[in-house]
Amino acid sequence: MIDNKVSQETSQPIAYNPHVSIDCVVFGFDGEKLKILLIERTIREGDGNYSDKKLPGSIIYQDEDLDTAATRVLNELTGLKNIFLHQFHSFGDPKRTSNPRDKNWLEKTTNTKIGRIVTVGYLALIKISRKIIFESENTTARWYDVKSLSNMKLAFDHNQIAEEALKHIRHQVMLQPYMLFELLPRKFTMTQLRNLYDLILETKSDVRNFQKKMLQIDGLEQLDEVQKNVPYRAPRLYRFNKRKAKISKLKPGF
Amino acid sequence: MIDNKVSQETSQPIAYNPHVSIDCVVFGFDGEKLKILLIERTIREGDGNYSDKKLPGSIIYQDEDLDTAATRVLNELTGLKNIFLHQFHSFGDPKRTSNPRDKNWLEKTTNTKIGRIVTVGYLALIKISRKIIFESENTTARWYDVKSLSNMKLAFDHNQIAEEALKHIRHQVMLQPYMLFELLPRKFTMTQLRNLYDLILETKSDVRNFQKKMLQIDGLEQLDEVQKNVPYRAPRLYRFNKRKAKISKLKPGF
DNA sequence: CCAAAAGTGTTATCGATACACCCATGT
DNA sequence: ACATGGGTGTATCGATAACACTTTTGG
Incomplete structure (x- = not known):
């Protein structure tokens, strides 16, 4: 020292x-x-x-x-x-x-x-x-x-x-999405997740591709529940279950 | 004081x-x-x-x-x-x-x-x-x-x-290889670069794939020069040119 | 029935991986 | 000539990216 x-x-x-x-x-x-x-x-x-x-x-x-x-x-x-x-x-x-x-x-x-x-x-x-x-x-x-x-x-x-x-x-x-779940309510919609992601990274993600990628994450669970009181088709809710989450390995790349 | x-x-x-x-x-x-x-x-x-x-x-x-x-x-x-x-x-x-x-x-x-x-x-x-x-x-x-x-x-x-x-x-x-060049001599061989990479990440990279990836890096220049005093085919030397280096963007991924 | 956003699959392209033989040099 | 490590290309696979229409609901 x-x-x-x-x-x-x-x-x-x-x-x-x-x-x-x-x-x-x-x-x-x-x-x-x-x-x-x-x-x-x-x-x-x-x-x-x-x-x-x-x-x-x-x-x-x-x-x-x-x-x-x-x-x-x-x-x-x-x-x-x-x-x-x-x-x-x-x-x-x-x-x-x-x-x-x-x-x-x-x-x-x-x-x-x-x-x-x-x-x-x-x-x-x-x-x-x-x-x-x-x-x-x-x-x-x-x-x-x-x-x-x-x-x-x-x-x-x-x-x-x-x-x-x-x-x-x-x-x-950018590397791993886990921080996003700390900012969202316990139950959230895929659109909320995507908006937050795009807001932070200043990107515009494709709706379908984003969903596909997210659903690969261990611990991200689709619920049998939808958001209420919305003036349009009610979106499904998701939850991030920390216990089931395995921290994925980073991919090497330059 | x-x-x-x-x-x-x-x-x-x-x-x-x-x-x-x-x-x-x-x-x-x-x-x-x-x-x-x-x-x-x-x-x-x-x-x-x-x-x-x-x-x-x-x-x-x-x-x-x-x-x-x-x-x-x-x-x-x-x-x-x-x-x-x-x-x-x-x-x-x-x-x-x-x-x-x-x-x-x-x-x-x-x-x-x-x-x-x-x-x-x-x-x-x-x-x-x-x-x-x-x-x-x-x-x-x-x-x-x-x-x-x-x-x-x-x-x-x-x-x-x-x-x-x-x-x-x-x-x-893992994310970007630039730190490796700080550890190597100014001129180095591809094998030295690969050995160092594998040493740090505890991996075993494929010789050909590693070379391909590295040669994509802006600023990594192949020299018209070979290593001397080696009891076998002399390997080519490379140099990392910081000025020409553009820091590549990280790839998103989980 | 209209507006607003949700939900959903396929194709094309690109990057990553796996893999084996010949070459140059020094002794 | 032989031992040692250097140098090189292709084929497969998986991941990412592009892309549009139908469904649900509330008003």
């Missing part, structure tokens, strides 16, 4: 000690759009208030693992347990917390002088149907359309983190 | 402040085996010395990005610049530095009281042919057969980190 020579540096850089946080990029799917969960942040500034958005996250606690910290943050925010979580990248640019607004906000909310924060990015997926506490203590969280991200200036480097998370989920879904 | 002795006794967990390091899993290929670069670590213990191995790594310096830290560590160790580097995972189990031997060693080498370290894992690939300074100041590094890893007890959680790096490179090579 540490080379001997490090300690011999005259400037003793080793004593410098950044904080470590986790940030969660939480995606949801409302049947139409891909959504991201953001927290309202208000900063008192001279005469007025400045308000913007940030990713849910937290400094890690003592004796807390990274995964545990991410789980805690999501649980505090949503009340849910068993959220799909996946570490995807860490961000450590020394300038990522150097915006005065961000520095200011950090010191006020943590009561600590904070020099630098290295953050570990997590991707989280939520079934948007699950009813969620979004007013935990004094934070307000809301779903935003992922497409509107590019017009928002998020706190810190959170735009970049969200962008990386998007790349990550696209990559994963 | 930042004063971070804010209090580890208070109940405010946020004041707790781990160190952040990077660790590099450096792979090389000697034509036969996949190798990993490890550093000798010696710990004075009562009457004798205890010696084991660790990954190259370092606490990150003030104002240093994560990638920069990894580049620095590798440059200090090998004298090389432009090493292929890829962040793959971060490790933050609070117990990862709790072995008394590791704690002891950390405090001696850093002259700092270190409670906890979160480390960011990097995968690095080196052309083993490049002549390398392996005796930088007072560290000794050597190549070890990756297969012997399971019989070694590395420092900290470095066995786990190396294992994850292996998974990562397998995954990457």
Whole structure:
């Protein structure tokens, strides 16, 4: 971990000690759009208030693992347990917390002088149907359309983190579709599945070919049930049974 | 320097402040085996010395990005610049530095009281042919057969980190072969390429099919040159031309 | 009966796999 | 001449991609 020579540096850089946080990029799917969960942040500034958005996250606690910290943050925010979580990248640019607004906000909310924060990015997926506490203590969280991200200036480097998370989920879904089932309700139609797939990958799949491919997946079960209250022919429902799922091998290819 | 002795006794967990390091899993290929670069670590213990191995790594310096830290560590160790580097995972189990031997060693080498370290894992690939300074100041590094890893007890959680790096490179090579070219000499034979591929993926590729697939890769150029001093028909040499390489799209599939 | 979306099969093309013999070189 | 590994092509199989009409339901 540490080379001997490090300690011999005259400037003793080793004593410098950044904080470590986790940030969660939480995606949801409302049947139409891909959504991201953001927290309202208000900063008192001279005469007025400045308000913007940030990713849910937290400094890690003592004796807390990274995964545990991410789980805690999501649980505090949503009340849910068993959220799909996946570490995807860490961000450590020394300038990522150097915006005065961000520095200011950090010191006020943590009561600590904070020099630098290295953050570990997590991707989280939520079934948007699950009813969620979004007013935990004094934070307000809301779903935003992922497409509107590019017009928002998020706190810190959170735009970049969200962008990386998007790349990550696209990559994963391209290779294996399992993440999709974390975003859909427990019972879903093939059209919902296809729409979500195409939304994430920005593709237009052929209805028949898509169905054929999906039905090869172990664990994807067709139910004897149809969607109700639709003003047209009721579509069949499907369910993804994790227990019966065997993770398929990736195909080599360049 | 930042004063971070804010209090580890208070109940405010946020004041707790781990160190952040990077660790590099450096792979090389000697034509036969996949190798990993490890550093000798010696710990004075009562009457004798205890010696084991660790990954190259370092606490990150003030104002240093994560990638920069990894580049620095590798440059200090090998004298090389432009090493292929890829962040793959971060490790933050609070117990990862709790072995008394590791704690002891950390405090001696850093002259700092270190409670906890979160480390960011990097995968690095080196052309083993490049002549390398392996005796930088007072560290000794050597190549070890990756297969012997399971019989070694590395420092900290470095066995786990190396294992994850292996998974990562397998995954990457399966999807796209570009990492292989970082491990081979600038000019290489198709057999070397195939052996390396099969070594990493634990497969046995068909000679003809493998060649066909590889020759589709943009940037892989056949040279008008053959390997010399071989006691049999001299094999043709190839080169991977990064400039002409277009990163191919991944194929969807489950 | 009209609108809206669901459901369903076949063909063509492409890529992946399996497989065996002759060639060039050094000793 | 022989031993060693290098170099090469074809046929089969399976996967992917393209493509259009009929069915169900609610209003």
